[in-house]
Amino acid sequence: MATRPAIGIDIGGTKIAAGLVSGTGEVLHRLVTATPGHSEPxxxxxxxxxxxxxxxxxxGAPVxxxxxxxxxxDTGTVLFSPHLAWRHEPLRDRLEERLGRGVTVTNDADAAGWAEWRFGAGRGEDQLVCLTLGxxxxxALVLDxxxxxxxxxxxxxxxxxxxxPGGHRCECGNRGCWEQYASGNALGRDGRELARAHSPVAQTLLAAAGGQPEAIDGELVTRMALAGDPASRDLVAEAGEWLGIGLANLAASLDPGTFVIGGGLGSASPQLLETAEDSYRRHLTGRGYRPYARVVRARLGADAGLVGAADLARSEAR
Incomplete structure (x- = not known):
């Protein structure tokens, strides 16, 4: 008997993506709508x-x-959300009340990691770390x-x-967090700093931003790096170096067999992953005397979150 489809919803800060997903991870139908502000209802x-x-x-499809x-x-309560005004929000209970059926609520990165393990680049790997770079x-962790x-x-x-320690201020309130050095935000910040310093090497990047340093973001730096701009390539290489250092730290703690790198930045920049893997191998503790984890690009792209959410709901319904 064919596995019935499930409905997956991926709630983001600017859009909500939804799909009817088959038991093999195929998105049969897809809908996208703008996230209606920060109002919970x-x-x-x-x-x-x-x-x-x-x-x-x-x-009756699982949701x-x-x-x-x-x-x-255990409760499906959103304790805190960085993009929406949810603080101890009983999301699962409220959706179940309005829909009249069971709903599975999970973290979006967990959903994406699960999808990559079930259907994507992490398939067959029982010791998996999935990273979403944006x-x-x-x-997400899939262990055993x-x-x-x-x-x-x-x-x-x-x-x-x-x-x-004492590094760039992070939105979480601390300083020196990994994502302040190896994310889309980090790329954009460093590109803007280079342009504001009137560096001659940043002129091509600044021109691509219409002469406005504030218009430089991680997406633009990545696009210019892919087009061969030397300054942008240097910025991506620096982010990749930091990414590899963080991977080495995770490997020392978790010893996974595979790192799957996804998200908008991870999917868009081959140079970033190549630099990160080289950095990871140079910084791994015990290097030369232990196996290296694979570092691979995610396969499911922007659909990973909704595919994973649907599959987790299907599993829970069973």
Whole structure:
């Protein structure tokens, strides 16, 4: 008997992506809507509308929701979300009340990591660390074939390991966090600093930003690096060096077999991953006397979160 499809929802700060997902991870139908501001009821209403749109073709399909933030795995409560005004928000209970059926709520990076393990670049690897590189650095752990969220549901916040005491201020309140050196935000900040310093090497990058340093972001630096701009390539190489140092730290702690690197930045920059793998191998403790984890690019792209959320809901429904 074919495995029935499930509905996956990926709630982001600017958009909500939804899909009807087959048992093999294929997105059969897809819908995207803008995230309606920071109002909890409006976001919940948008999710409900998306689920109902799919329910016409797949009545009773399991529903999985991935959201950024710390989520209590037992209650489905969002303890804190960086992009929305959720603080101890009983998201699962409110969605179940409005939909009249069970809902699985999980962290968005956990959902993406699970999808890569089940259907993507981490398939067949039972000791997996998945990183999502974008504005910051998110992460997921699949160990011994199970998603590991930690005692309080907060595992995988790899971007907030502190690498540089007294370093760049992070949105989390600390200084020197990994994501301040190896993320899209870090690339954009360093590009803007280079342009504001009137460095002659930054002129091509600045011209691409219309002469406005404030218009330089991580996406532009990545795009210019891919086009061969030397300054942008240097910035990406520096971020890759920091990325590799963080991978070496994670390997010392967790000893995974594979690192899967995804997210917008991880998917867009081959140079970043090449530099990161070289840095990882140079900084790994015990190098030369132990196996190296594979460092591979994620395969599922922007669909990973909704695919993983759907599959986790299907598993829980069983």
């Amino acid at each position: 409006e976001v919940e209403a948008a999710v409900v509308d998306l689920v109902r749109a799919f329910s016409r073709d797949a009545p 999985g929701v991935g959201a950024a933030g710390w989520i209590n795995p 504005t910051g650095i998110g992460g 074939g199970a998603l590991r969220r930690g005692r309080h549901g907060m595992a995988g916040e790899f971007g907030h390991q502190m690498l540089v």
